[in-house]
Amino acid sequence: MRRPSVLIGALSLLAIGAAALFLTWGVDGHWDFALPRRAQQVAALVVVGTAIAVSTVIFQTITRNRILTPSIMGFDALYVLLATSVVFFLGSATAAAIPPLTMFLIRAALLMVAATLLFRAVLGNGKRGLYTLVLVGVIAGTFFSSLTSFMFRVMDPNEYDALLSDLFASFNAIDTTLLGIATVLLAVGIGAAYWLGPQLDVLTLGRDRAVALGINYQRTLTKLLLVIALLVSVSTALVGPISFLGLLVANLAYQLTRTYRHAVNLTVAALLAVLALIAGQALLQHVLHFNGTLSAIINLVGGVYFILLLVKESKK
Amino acid sequence: MITTSDLTKTYDKTVVVDNVSVSLPDAGVTSVIGANGAGKSTLLSMISRILDADAGSVAVDGLDVFNAPSREIAKRLSILRQETHMTARITVREVVEFGRYPHSRGRLTEECVQKVDEAIAYCDLGEFEQRGIHELSGGQRQRAFIAMVLAQDTRYVLLDEPLNNLDMPHATGVMKLLRRLADDHGKSIVLVLHDINYASVYSDRIVAMKDGVITADGAPESVMNADTLERIYDMRFSVIDLDGDKIAAYFR
Known part of the structure; x- marks a missing residue:
């Protein structure tokens, strides 16, 4: 058990170092202005990174592959669709009257119900092939996005305007009003993930062996999908959809830990995601003076990696 | 005792x-034979609720296996199936430790x-x-999964073609091991076998299936005769007596 703790220790130190660097880089004496702003940003990156990493590792365990992520399967597209539908069906006046916090909770709850129902049906008894799932994911994702843009088109321009500023958060415009509630929901989600850790470990053996060992498969699947939907709501509300971060950090974590234990894999993946986000953001903002390109870079690197994984898998 | 009543799968x-109704005993080795x-x-698979x-x-x-808490069933009945596909990095010892999950839920006790x-x-995996x-x-690998089922320590042990992929020494080794489990630990072993001679030599009871129904059921002496085997498999058999064991030849 020495290896995982050393790894986790080292990654924690790196993440803390990156955070310290990000907070203090080139502040030039304006501490009271810069520090709270940057601290909020760091907190948001930590929340987003952790949510994405944990939800991806769980999803990969229940689908028993290392290529699919909630994002590739259309979870965050579904979140955007649900958020749009709320405004679309309630009208902007009613929607605007709902405080942002309540609105976020409504969206999260909707995603938890919809995604769990949908993906329980899609995953079935856990025996669908990888390519069926990829196909379903691509179709579902496109379908959700098309429905969303359809609603945008028929929507009142004022409603559209209100929605847009609300929905398309990014790394540069992190929605910090929701940071508090997002942190609380993240804590709930992570607590549940670690609590279900031993069951996740058993699920790596496959559905049949898990059932033979006394796992109630359908019930466990439902619980895990609820956790995933909760975590996707958190990350999507704060920074919008990021497709490939989870894929990168989850696979890197498996490579580093070389274990099936979720207590280790969840922790390492989360630390890697936090480290990647903070270090990436620090470099972009302070060294390269780029703005708003972090998710583009993640998607570029992650997308290439996704294709490599697909090619590798198809050669097996 | 395991009892199925009117069990049907389409x-x-x-x-x-x-519509299979059969009772499997509390102890001993029961072999299930029959054509593909x-x-x-x-x-x-149905008996084990998979x-x-x-x-x-x-x-x-x-x-009732379909409605009782899955964990309670897992403390009484274990199953080894043919599927061996695994993606995760996992050691032999860890595989065997998973057998303790119904008892410990991931936290191994000293007993585990x-x-x-x-x-x-x-x-013999040391x-x-x-x-x-x-x-x-x-x-x-097959032996590792058998060890996992043993660690689960259930009264009923179901094995679906446990001799798959095994050479003769290992196949005989596994059959001896299963026989010992039944004799020394009083377990009830139920296994699907394709080699009817292993079934004949090691079982207390043979259950033969054809087209989804049980066509013969009894001690090896009563099933291992040319007429019954020909009825089960639709091919020619000759059965000889070898040191008290019934051995079937079906090669010509």
């Missing part, structure tokens, strides 16, 4: 298991560690203990 209008597609594996039944029920010591050690020794499961040969 795939696309093909009835794979047809006779419904043997499907029957075992597969839902279309009709009928299964009771293990009076517990002892059972795991026993199972590893029983299956030298591979720390090896990854994916590095092993088919036969070694």
Whole structure:
């Protein structure tokens, strides 16, 4: 058990170092202005990174592959669709009257119900092939996005305007009003993930062996999908959809830990995601003076990696 | 005792298991034989609740397997199936430790560690203990999964073709091990076998299936005769007596 703790220790130190660097880089004496702003940003990156990493590792365990992520399967597209539908069906006046916090909770709850129902049906008894799932994911994702843009088109321009500023958060415009509630929901989600850790470990053996060992498969699947939907709501509300971060950090974590234990894999993946986000953001903002390109870079690197994984898998 | 009543499974209008009602004993070795597609594996999968039944029920010591808490069933009944596909990096010892999950839920007690050690020794896996499961040969992997089922320490042990991928020494080794489990530990072993001579030599009872129904059921002496075997497999057999064992030849 020495290896995982050393790894986790080292990654924690790196993440803390990156955070310290990000907070203090080139502040030039304006501490009271810069520090709270940057601290909020760091907190948001930590929340987003952790949510994405944990939800991806769980999803990969229940689908028993290392290529699919909630994002590739259309979870965050579904979140955007649900958020749009709320405004679309309630009208902007009613929607605007709902405080942002309540609105976020409504969206999260909707995603938890919809995604769990949908993906329980899609995953079935856990025996669908990888390519069926990829196909379903691509179709579902496109379908959700098309429905969303359809609603945008028929929507009142004022409603559209209100929605847009609300929905398309990014790394540069992190929605910090929701940071508090997002942190609380993240804590709930992570607590549940670690609590279900031993069951996740058993699920790596496959559905049949898990059932033979006394796992109630359908019930466990439902619980895990609820956790995933909760975590996707958190990350999507704060920074919008990021497709490939989870894929990168989850696979890197498996490579580093070389274990099936979720207590280790969840922790390492989360630390890697936090480290990647903070270090990436620090470099972009302070060294390269780029703005708003972090998710583009993640998607570029992650997308290439996704294709490599697909090619590798198809050669097996 | 395991009791099935009117157990039925249908795939696309093909009835794979047809109204099977059978009782499996508390102890001893019971072999299930029959041609490919006779419904043997499907029957075992339903008894172990891995597969839902279309009709009928299964009771293990009076517990309805489809409705009782899964964990309670897992403490009484274990199953080894043919599927061996694994993606995760996992060592032989860790595989065997998973067998303790119904008892410990992932936190191994001292008793668990002892059972795991026993199972590893029983299956002669000591030298591979720390090896990854994916590095092993088919036969070694099969033994690792048998050890996992042993560590689960259930009264009923169901095995679906446990001799798959095994050479003769290992196949005989596994059969001896299963016989010992039944004799020394009073367990009830139910296994699907294709080699009817292993069934004949090692079982207390042979259940033969054909087209989803049980066509013969009894002690090896009563099933291992040319007439019955020809009825089960639709091919010619000659059965000889070899030191008190009935051995069937079917090669010509």
